[in-house]
Amino acid sequence: MKEYGLIGRPLGHSASARYFAEKFRSEGIADCSYSLFELPSIDDLSRLLADHPDLCGFNVTIPYKREVMRCLDDLSDEVRNIGAVNCVRCRGGRLTGFNTDVIGLRRSLARFLGVLPERALILGTGGASQAVQYVLSEMGIAFDLVSRDPAKGNYTYDNLPCEAVEEAKLIVNASPVGTYPNVDDAPRIPYAFVSPEHYLFDLVYNPPLTSFLDYGRQRGARICNGQEMFVEQAEASWRIWNE
Structure with missing residues (x-):
């Protein structure tokens, strides 16, 4: 076996x-x-x-x-x-x-995004964030990092300017915040500055509609969870194990 x-x-x-x-x-x-x-x-x-x-x-x-x-x-x-x-x-x-996160992320973002945004915000600075940073750099999208640790990000959640949210038309939650069972949690950003021009992408797939994505949906933003990325990275792992 x-x-x-x-x-x-x-x-x-x-x-x-x-x-x-x-x-x-x-x-x-x-x-x-x-x-x-x-x-x-x-x-x-x-x-x-x-x-x-x-x-x-x-x-x-x-x-x-x-x-x-x-x-x-x-x-x-x-x-x-x-x-x-x-x-x-x-x-x-x-x-x-x-x-294989990068494989899943490339394919999922390619399907999700229309015109590539000039700037993005990445929420979180852990291992998943490293993959997001790599893929956005490949795509030519400039980004800022938001972290709980002032030494790791461009901003912390406590000093994130509203203008940064307004200008970054792609916001990626690369943190585990909002993952089951803590489904009511969401990254602390000023959602009032999210607009219908925004794309919100959440690497979390359980629950399918996180509070982060729901706040974006309420503001008219286009939203995508991590389910497709999860499937793509799982299949890529299977190919690597059996190649």
Whole structure:
């Protein structure tokens, strides 16, 4: 039995196990399983690998997308540029890190956006944000970062100018704020300055309509959740594990 899975903490919101179970069922893949491995610390990865010698690959989510890099033997060129991993291939006793978030994000944003905006705001500065920064740079979209930590962003949520929200026609929530079960939470930005000219993109897919997106919808903005990105990155991971 080939094993695959997801590491992170917490994992109650994740749809990965359900997605792969349905994929295996619908495609007649009988010799594979996908499990959720909630690790208290990234240091527990070595024990997980010892306990699951048939693990062929795993996905990585919050809070280990950057921490996992020190546990790996090889990194893809894209990971070296991004600085975050969400997919690991286990082969021949070696662990190789990839980033399939960028694949999902490229495709999802390409379908979502009309005319490319000149400027964007990225909410959050963690591992998912690293992928967003990489893709927006590829697309030629300038961006500012909003963080809880003044040392990591251009702005904090407490000093974000209304003009910055007004001018950035693309706003991406790359933080976990609003993820199930905390569905009433939303990033603290001045939504009154969101307009019908705005695009709001949320990497969160559970719930499908986050409070962040709902506030944008109420202001007439075009909105998109992370479901399509999730599917694209999952399929890209599967190709990497089995190529």
